[in-house]
Amino acid sequence: MTMFQAIADRVEIQALQAEFTDAAMMRDRARLAALFTPDGVLRMPNIPIELTGPEEIRIGGEKLQEQWEFFVQNTHPGAITVAGDTATGRAHMHEIARLRNGMQGLNYAIYHDRYRRTVDGWRFAERVYELRYLDASPLGGSAPGAQGGAQGGAKGGEQGGEQGGEQGAKRVATYTEPASAERLERAADALAARGFGVEILADLDAVRARVRELVAEDESVYTTASETLRLSGIDEDLNSDRYPGAVKPQVLIMDREAEADEIRHLLATPDVVIGSAVALTETGSLLVASGSGSQLPAYTGGAARAIWIVGAQKVVPDLSAAMRRLEEHALPLETARTESAYGVPSTVSQLVVFHAPTRFTEGIVLLLREAVGH
Known part of the structure; x- marks a missing residue:
């Protein structure tokens, strides 16, 4: 050769x-x-x-x-x-x-x-x-047009736009539907593999009872703003006389300017912080959105335990789907609520993705088999 x-x-x-x-x-x-x-x-x-x-x-x-x-x-x-x-x-x-x-x-x-x-x-x-x-960490990017964009040429763009509209409508429709038992189990297994404590509970009565077991009466507990907590009755339970260390009742009567430092410490370092998430991916990540950021210090290391209560309708395949759920569903619903209550729209000022609990905060996810909250 x-x-x-x-x-x-x-x-x-x-x-x-x-x-x-x-x-x-x-x-x-x-x-x-x-x-x-x-x-x-x-x-x-x-x-x-x-x-x-x-x-x-x-x-x-x-x-x-x-x-x-x-x-x-x-x-x-x-x-x-x-x-x-x-x-x-x-x-x-x-x-x-x-x-x-x-x-x-x-x-x-x-x-x-x-x-x-x-x-x-x-x-x-x-x-x-x-x-x-x-x-296998979740990818932050997405494929342009993956949900129905132009496929090339005028005809492809026209068809892609129509398909994107149809797929978008289908996505919105699924935002309120509980995930299947198989998807819940997959999400729970992924959470456990990432270090979260996770339980799948049947309904609101079960999760309400479980929260009473997880939060001792002598602990300081901060309930974040959450439709899930309100609708389940957990917000009312934990901010009652039964829990003298409840943070929210204390903060509500304090002077926001003169006592700002004390408020900041109360919110950032409770024994327990409890709330919900915008979405939970089947790969085991939690997406938490905030307008004020008040709950984030406790979630990210200030609290001894963080508990998230997540309805079955919030389970999505991945982070791209989680962001779509936030933008297309949760934020519009929350804006409708805040405009009715306060006359101002809601906003997402901070966004945190938990791929695992933080070092000093035990992370617990109570995953419901039914839909609750935004």
């Missing part, structure tokens, strides 16, 4: 690797499958998947990509060794993805390849995917 032939083979094999990634990104599974020999094999043990032959690879790939909300793959060429009409090599992968079931993250992996020269050029005889690093 001449030096020029060896160089040409390496260039063509690297082009084959790039073509694979391009076809995956363009969701062109037929083109991707055609890059394999008739007996070519695609193995992904971590999923697990083993597909043999272009047709099986095409069908399996189409089923796989149906699960994507978005997927981004970057390929970096590795070593290639050519031996006549066969070759071996590696491709180093960096990928980010979010699935429709809420699973998401980024990973680094290696494709271990065998190539074969054919009449149509070099093709994959085998690709074996080896996962080297996985970070």
